[in-house]
Amino acid sequence: MAKLTLKERFKKVSAGSGDAARASKFATSIFRPGSPFRKGYSDSPRNRSYVVMNNVLYHLHPVKVKRHGVRLSYTLCLGGMSFFLFIVLTITGIWLMFYFRPTEMAYADIQALQTSVAFGSLVRNMHRWGAHLMVLVVFLHMSRVFYHGAYKAPREFNWVIGVILLFLTLFLSFTGYLLPWDQLAIWAVTVGGNMASYTPVFGAQIKFGLFAGLEATTATLLRFYVLHVLFFPFIIVIFMAIHFWRVRKDGGISGPL
Amino acid sequence: MVDIPEHLLLRSAEARAKALGITVEQALAEMKGESAPTVVDDKPEVIEVDLPTPVEAEAPAPVETPKVEAAPAKAEAPAPVETPKVEEAPAKAEAPAPAKAATPAPPKADTPEEVDFAPEVKVTQRLLTVVKAKPIQKAASEPVDKVNTWPHLMLPEFISLMAMMAFLILLSAILQAPLLEEANPNITPNPAKAPWYFLGLQEALSYWDPQIAGVMIPLVIGLIGFAAIPYIDRNKENNPSKRKYAIMMYTFFLAGAGTLTIIGVLFRGPGWNWTYPWIDGIWFDDLLDWIYFE
Known part of the structure; x- marks a missing residue:
């Protein structure tokens, strides 16, 4: 018997397997025409277009993209990574909300999470390191865009949106910093709040509004919690939607250099 | 000079090659100006058909002109000498022929009429220029080299996504996120650092x-x-x-x-x-x- 390559062997095994299931009314009600999960999918230019066009992905990607933009060395996938990290943080964050109360119990909840919840420590670590990574990746994304001159016409306004997204990312990270309610959290936030109080004219008011008082207390904790899990995610999703939409409306990826 | 798209050039070269009976490569070379254009193709045929006339040894001038010129010119070229003959030809074809037997008219009138059509059919068209289909409004952007998003973009995206996920999980398994003692506003750490x-x-x-x-x-x-x-x-x-x-x-x-x-x-x-x-x-x-x- 001739030796098959991995690809051929995969084809042989997958050919016909599950065809009946993939052709069922149930499956075809889920997967739209052109989906690789539908029976009879073949790799043709038409179907390659349909994979995107007949799919919810069409909201994110066009059917065709510039050839140079596909190269990993051009974008380094930094924008996509920022978005992906945001999704990971949303999922792990929602999971963490099950075990966390933004009250005097906050610290005890974190301790319990780390010691007596399955995968609690791992998910908390993922949320924290993922947040730091996201700040880093968003910043690198901005630098990449700058060095490619990708903020130039017609993309000026999308750069502005991007700067707003960077600041929203920082706010999200900063408000989350207080939530473990340990010495590291409270004093880092105190330092940050004191910086904000140097604002001319409104300094004291800004600090009071941020801390819900004169210093960081459990009222501050509740305030930061609501900002962290509801307010800033809500705002950032809106700006992200505009950001992605403008990327396509402004002619896709920039360049080539 | 308009830049003619390659496929249009090829298509007209094929038509020209078929009409002139030459190879496509040669026709293509002619249209690109790389070799001399083929014009002699209709000559031999005219000469062949006209062969009877030189036999008569009459009026070499009018005979030669139609040879060089294209078909329509031929009908007019003999005009000074034989215009009426051409018109009369169908009528006089049978009867007056013997009367004018000495002149080359009857054979000339008959044969060129058939020859007239042949070159017209053969060299029917020449590529003068190709007008590109253009919108009335000028498009701001030139067409660019594009590839299908699936799989050329989505596959690398998926791979880097998985790599990032693996990296994050590995990082989280190795590095423990810090958790100090409970927050206490009365104990200020030294130094107190921001994120x-x-x-x-x-x-x-x-x-x-x-x-x-x-x-x-x-x-x-x-x-x-x-x-x-x-x-x-x-x-x-x-x-x-x-x-x-x-x-x-x-x-x-x-x-x-x-x-x-x-x-x-x-x-x-x-x-x-x-x-x-x-x-x-x-x-x-x-x-x-x-x-x-x-």
């Missing part, structure tokens, strides 16, 4: 007036200044060698921000005094309990 992305700012605060370092830098330079970059930099080029000033400025910013942050994270100890991390240790609690093996 790392604000530490460059905190470091700047130790040099300058807080109104400048704490507010002007983040708000005016950070938010407004960065947002205004595309409106300040009106240079349309995106080639790095043509925007050295912009790149230099941004690199200065990166170097400055990076230096301040690294100093703030690693080189500042109690009382915000200078320390060396390899001598006094790291005074940044976010980096505590890093290694987490079980």
Whole structure:
């Protein structure tokens, strides 16, 4: 018997397997025409277009993209990574909300999470390191865009949106910093709040509004919690939607250099 | 000169080659001006058909002209001598022929009539120019080289996504996120440090007036200044060698921000005094309990 390559062997095994299931009314009600999960999918230019066009992905990607933009060395996938990290943080964050109360119990909840919840420590670590990574990746994304001159016409306004997204990312990270309610959290936030109080004219008011008082207390904790899990995610999703939409409306990826 | 698309050129070359009975390559070369155009093709046929006339040894001039000229010209060229003959030809074809037997008219009138059509059919068209289909409004952008999103973009995306996920899980399994003792407003740690992305700012605060370092830098330079970059930099080029000033400025910013942050994270100890991390240790609690093996 001739030796098959991995690809051929995969084809042989997958050919016909599950065809009946993939052709069922149930499956075809889920997967739209052109989906690789539908029976009879073949790799043709038409179907390659349909994979995107007949799919919810069409909201994110066009059917065709510039050839140079596909190269990993051009974008380094930094924008996509920022978005992906945001999704990971949303999922792990929602999971963490099950075990966390933004009250005097906050610290005890974190301790319990780390010691007596399955995968609690791992998910908390993922949320924290993922947040730091996201700040880093968003910043690198901005630098990449700058060095490619990708903020130039017609993309000026999308750069502005991007700067707003960077600041929203920082706010999200900063408000989350207080939530473990340990010495590291409270004093880092105190330092940050004191910086904000140097604002001319409104300094004291800004600090009071941020801390819900004169210093960081459990009222501050509740305030930061609501900002962290509801307010800033809500705002950032809106700006992200505009950001992605403008990327396509402004002619896709920039360049080539 | 209009730049004729290759496929149109090829198609007309094929038509020309078929009409003239030459090879496609030759026709293509002629149209590109690389070789002399073939015009002699209709000559032999005319000569062949006209062969009877030179036999008569009559009026060589009118016979020669039609040879060189195309079919329509032929009908007119003999005009000074034989115009009526051509018109009369169908009528006189049978009867008056013997009367004018000496003249080359009857055979000429008959044969050229048939010959007239043949070259017309053969050399029916020539490619003068190709007018590109263009919209009335000029499109702003030229067509660009594109590839299908699936799989050329989505597959690399998926792979890098999985790689990032693997990296994050691995990182989280190895590095333990810090958790110090419970928050206590009465015990101030020394030094109290902000999150790392604000530490460059905190470091700047130790040099300058807080109104400048704490507010002007983040708000005016950070938010407004960065947002205004595309409106300040009106240079349309995106080639790095043509925007050295912009790149230099941004690199200065990166170097400055990076230096301040690294100093703030690693080189500042109690009382915000200078320390060396390899001598006094790291005074940044976010980096505590890093290694987490079980």
